[in-house]
Amino acid sequence: MVGSRLRLAGFRHQRRHAWQTVLAILGIALGVAVVMAVGLANQSASRAFAITMEQISGRVTHQILGGPNGLPEQLYTQLRLQQSHLKSAPVVEGVVHIGEEQFTLLGLDPLSEQPFRTVTQLPDAGLLARILTQENGLLISAYTAKRLGLSAGDQVTLDITARTSVVEIMALFGEQQGAVLDGVLVSDIATAQTLLAQFGMLDRIDLALRPDQIAPLQQWLPKGFQLVETGQRTSAMENMSKAFQTNLSAMSLLALLVGGFLIYNTATFSVLQRRRQFGIMRLLGATRSELFQVILFEQFLIGLIGTLIGMGAGILLARELLWLVSRTINDLYYTVTISRLDLAPEILLAGVMLGLLTTLLASAAPAWEATRSRPQSVNRRSVIEQQSHRALPWLLLIGLFTMGLGLLLAKFSDRSLLLGFAALFCFIVGYCLLVPAMVPTLSRLIQYPIKWLFGTIGRLATRGINATLSRTGPAISALTLAIAATIGMGIMVDSFRTTVGQWLGQTLQGDIYISVPHSSSKRASAPLPEELPTEVLKLPGVKEISTGRHVTLESAHGPVNMLAIGLSSTSYRGFNFKGDTLANIWQQFSTGKLVLISEPYAYHNRLQVGDSVTLLTPDGNRVFTIGGIFYDYGSDRGLLVMPREHYAAIWRDNQVTTLGIYLKQQTALDTVLSKVKETTSRFEMPLTVRANQEILKHSLAIFDRTFTITQVLRLLVIAVAFVGILSAMMALQLERAKEHAILRATGLTPRQLLGQITLQTLLMGLMAALLAIPLGWLMAEILIHVINVRAFGWSMPSQLSPSILMEAILFAQIAALLAGLYPSLRMARTRPALALREE
Known part of the structure; x- marks a missing residue:
C-alpha cells in the first residue's frame, strides 16, 4: 500500500514538473542516439567490407602475390600444368569510376571460378559465351543497378586512369534488396586486362588449399612470389580502420556520459524537491528500501522512454553519419561502398543497455541519499547543506583516487587503445568529482571583486552558490564536463591540423608537382x-x-x-x-x-x-x-x-x-x-599540375573533411550538455522559489531579483569555464599523447590556441545565461505571497 502511494506521489510530481522530465528524457535520448548512430555507422562499414571480401574471396584460402607489377600470366599457366590437382583461379583487380563514384573492377575467368565464387555462375550458356568473347562487357549487381538506375543492355562510361571507356552491362547478378558486392563490377579477365591496360599480367592467383598442400606449393613457387593466407590479409586490411572506429565510439560514449550527468542532476533535484514528502512518507511507515526502489523506478522509466526515443533518433542520425564514416575510410584506408544501414541487433541491444545502465547508475546516488536522511530533518536546509559540505572531503579523495587510477592506466597499459580510453574516462570522472570541492574556494575568491562591482546583489549571488552547494555543485560539474570536452577535442584537432600543415610545408620542398x-x-x-x-x-x-x-x-x-x-x-x-x-x-x-x-x-x-x-x-x-x-x-x-x-x-x-x-x-x-x-x-x-601552395591548401581541405565527423560529434556532445545544463539550472532556480520570495518580501525589487539570478547563473558559467580549462587541457594531452599514438602511431606537440579557450568561456556564459533566463523572468514576475504559499 505504501509503495503504491509512493509511486502515485512520484507520478504526480513528475506531472507537475513536466518540463524537467521532458528535458531529462531529451538528454538521455540524445546521448543514446549519438552512441547508436556511431555504432550503427561503424557496424555498417565493417559489414559492407566483410560482405565484399567474403563475396570476392569466396572459398579462397590462399593467394599468390607478386611485386608492384603483379604476376605474369605464364605463372598461372605453369601452375595449371604442373600443379593441376590444386584448385586455382586468376584474378585482375583495379579501380574505375562511374561519374563521381568509385568501383572495384574484378576480372575473373568463368571457367576457373566454379570452386571459389558464384558470381559468374549464370544460368544462360549463351550469356557465358558472350562474356568470354565480347569486348567491353561486364556484370553489375542488381542492387547497384537499381541504385544507379541502370539495367541489362545499358552502356556506361568508365573513367580509368584519366581515360574513358564505354562498356555494356550484359547481365545483373544478386538480388535488388541485397547490397552484396555493391560497388563491384565483374568482367572476363581478358576484358579487365584491356580496360586496365594490364596486358599479360595478373593481380593475384586465388587458391583453395588443404593444410597438406601448403608446404609443397611454397617449395614449388619461383622466387619473387609469395603465398599468403587470405584470412590474415583480409584481417590486416580490416584492422586498418579499427582504431578510427574505436575513436568514434569513445567520442560517442562521451555524449552518453554527459547524458548520465543530466540524469544525475534530474534525480538529485527530484529528491531535493520532495524531501518533505519523503520525510512524511517515512513517518507514515515507508521503509528505506521502498523509497529507494520507487526513486530508481521513476528514473528507470525516464531512462527507458529516453532510450527508446534515442533508438529512433540514432537510426535517423546514423543514416546521416554513414556517408561521413565511409568517406573518411575511403580517404584514409581502403575503398568500400556503404550504401545501406545495417541495423545490427547487437548494436540496438547495446544502445538500450547503455542507456538504462547509465540511468540506473546516475540515479543510484541520489536515491541512496534520500533513504539515509532522518525524517525529522528533511525540511532543514541547513542540514542538507551541512551534509553536502561534509561529503566534499570524500568526493575529493574519491576523485583523486580515480584520477590516480587513470594515470596508472595511461602509464602502464602499454599499447592498449581500450585501456587508453579507460584512462581518459577515469580522469574525466575523477575531475568531475573534484569540481564541487573547488566551488566553495572559487566562490570566496570572486566574492569581494563581485561585491565591489555589483554591491549587495553581487554578494547575494556569490554567497548563494556556496550556500546551495547541493544544487549548484552537480550543475557546475555537468557544465564543466561539456566545456572540457569541447576544449579537449578542439585542442586535439587544432594541434593535429597545425602539425600537418607544418609537416606539409617541410615535406613539399619543390615548387611544382606533376602526377596522374x-x-x-x-x-x-x-x-x-x-x-x-x-x-x-x-x-x-x-x-x-x-x-x-x-x-x-x-x-x-x-x-x-x-x-x-x-x-x-x-x-x-x-x-x-x-x-x-x-x-x-x-x-x-x-x-x-x-x-x-x-x-x-x-x-x-x-x-x-x-x-x-x-x-x-x-x-x-x-x-x-x-x-x-x-x-x-x-x-x-x-x-x-x-x-x-x-x-x-x-x-x-x-x-x-x-x-x-x-x-x-x-x-x-x-x-x-x-x-x-x-x-x-x-x-x-x-596530368595534374599543381603549385606547392595549391597542394598544401588541397591537403588541408582533405584533413578538414576527414575530421568533419569529429566536429559533428563535438557539436552533438555540446547539444546533450546544453540540454543538461538547461534542465539543471531551471530546476535550481525554480526550486529556490521560496528563497526568492523572501528576498522580494524584504524589499528586493523584481529588477534586482532578475539581476541577482542572472548574475549568479553567469558566475556559475564562469566557474565552470575556469574549472573546465585544466580538464580540457588534460583531455587533450591524453588524446594527443596516448590515444592518438596508440591508434595511429602519430606523435605531435600540443597547440593551445587562445581562440579555443575564448570560445569555451563564451559558450559557458551563453549556456548559463540562456538556462537562467526563463526562471529569472518567472521568479521576478511572481508575487512573493503566491510563491510562499506554493512552497
Whole structure:
C-alpha cells in the first residue's frame, strides 16, 4: 500500500514538473542516439567490407602475390600444368569510376571460378559465351543497378586512369534488396586486362588449399612470389580502420556520459524537491528500501522512454553519419561502398543497455541519499547543506583516487587503445568529482571583486552558490564536463591540423608537382609518361627535378607502402627524423644499403633504427637495414623510402609516379607553371599540375573533411550538455522559489531579483569555464599523447590556441545565461505571497 502511494506521489510530481522530465528524457535520448548512430555507422562499414571480401574471396584460402607489377600470366599457366590437382583461379583487380563514384573492377575467368565464387555462375550458356568473347562487357549487381538506375543492355562510361571507356552491362547478378558486392563490377579477365591496360599480367592467383598442400606449393613457387593466407590479409586490411572506429565510439560514449550527468542532476533535484514528502512518507511507515526502489523506478522509466526515443533518433542520425564514416575510410584506408544501414541487433541491444545502465547508475546516488536522511530533518536546509559540505572531503579523495587510477592506466597499459580510453574516462570522472570541492574556494575568491562591482546583489549571488552547494555543485560539474570536452577535442584537432600543415610545408620542398589524377591499380600509382622528366628539365627557369614512385610491396609484416624517390639537392630538407639516425645516413642511403621508415610503420611493427625489414623482390626476400625514422602524417599504415635508382634495379621498374620541379632563384612561378601545363597538355594522358601552395591548401581541405565527423560529434556532445545544463539550472532556480520570495518580501525589487539570478547563473558559467580549462587541457594531452599514438602511431606537440579557450568561456556564459533566463523572468514576475504559499 505504501509503495503504491509512493509511486502515485512520484507520478504526480513528475506531472507537475513536466518540463524537467521532458528535458531529462531529451538528454538521455540524445546521448543514446549519438552512441547508436556511431555504432550503427561503424557496424555498417565493417559489414559492407566483410560482405565484399567474403563475396570476392569466396572459398579462397590462399593467394599468390607478386611485386608492384603483379604476376605474369605464364605463372598461372605453369601452375595449371604442373600443379593441376590444386584448385586455382586468376584474378585482375583495379579501380574505375562511374561519374563521381568509385568501383572495384574484378576480372575473373568463368571457367576457373566454379570452386571459389558464384558470381559468374549464370544460368544462360549463351550469356557465358558472350562474356568470354565480347569486348567491353561486364556484370553489375542488381542492387547497384537499381541504385544507379541502370539495367541489362545499358552502356556506361568508365573513367580509368584519366581515360574513358564505354562498356555494356550484359547481365545483373544478386538480388535488388541485397547490397552484396555493391560497388563491384565483374568482367572476363581478358576484358579487365584491356580496360586496365594490364596486358599479360595478373593481380593475384586465388587458391583453395588443404593444410597438406601448403608446404609443397611454397617449395614449388619461383622466387619473387609469395603465398599468403587470405584470412590474415583480409584481417590486416580490416584492422586498418579499427582504431578510427574505436575513436568514434569513445567520442560517442562521451555524449552518453554527459547524458548520465543530466540524469544525475534530474534525480538529485527530484529528491531535493520532495524531501518533505519523503520525510512524511517515512513517518507514515515507508521503509528505506521502498523509497529507494520507487526513486530508481521513476528514473528507470525516464531512462527507458529516453532510450527508446534515442533508438529512433540514432537510426535517423546514423543514416546521416554513414556517408561521413565511409568517406573518411575511403580517404584514409581502403575503398568500400556503404550504401545501406545495417541495423545490427547487437548494436540496438547495446544502445538500450547503455542507456538504462547509465540511468540506473546516475540515479543510484541520489536515491541512496534520500533513504539515509532522518525524517525529522528533511525540511532543514541547513542540514542538507551541512551534509553536502561534509561529503566534499570524500568526493575529493574519491576523485583523486580515480584520477590516480587513470594515470596508472595511461602509464602502464602499454599499447592498449581500450585501456587508453579507460584512462581518459577515469580522469574525466575523477575531475568531475573534484569540481564541487573547488566551488566553495572559487566562490570566496570572486566574492569581494563581485561585491565591489555589483554591491549587495553581487554578494547575494556569490554567497548563494556556496550556500546551495547541493544544487549548484552537480550543475557546475555537468557544465564543466561539456566545456572540457569541447576544449579537449578542439585542442586535439587544432594541434593535429597545425602539425600537418607544418609537416606539409617541410615535406613539399619543390615548387611544382606533376602526377596522374588517380590510378586504376591497387598495387601502384599510375605512372607518368617516360619522356616527361626530360622535357620538363629543358624548360627555362627549371633548376632540377625530383622523381618518385609509389607502390605497395609485400613484407614480413604484410603489405607496405613504398616511396622510391630520386632526390634533388634540396629534397633532404623534407625529412624530419624522430630521434637519432645511423651515422652518415644520406651517404649510406644513396648506396641503397638503408631504407627510411615512417613513424607509424615503426610504431605498429615495433621497429627501431638499426633493425631490419624484409621485402619481397623478384629475386626473393631481401633484408634492408633501417637508417632512420621520419615523421609522416600522410597515412597511419606507414611508409618506406628508398632511392629510386636502387628500387628500379631491384624490382626492375623504371616508371615514375610523381615529378617535383625546383625553380631557379628569381624565377616567376606563374610563368613556369604555365609552361609546365602547356608541356603536359601535349600528352594523351591528362596530368595534374599543381603549385606547392595549391597542394598544401588541397591537403588541408582533405584533413578538414576527414575530421568533419569529429566536429559533428563535438557539436552533438555540446547539444546533450546544453540540454543538461538547461534542465539543471531551471530546476535550481525554480526550486529556490521560496528563497526568492523572501528576498522580494524584504524589499528586493523584481529588477534586482532578475539581476541577482542572472548574475549568479553567469558566475556559475564562469566557474565552470575556469574549472573546465585544466580538464580540457588534460583531455587533450591524453588524446594527443596516448590515444592518438596508440591508434595511429602519430606523435605531435600540443597547440593551445587562445581562440579555443575564448570560445569555451563564451559558450559557458551563453549556456548559463540562456538556462537562467526563463526562471529569472518567472521568479521576478511572481508575487512573493503566491510563491510562499506554493512552497
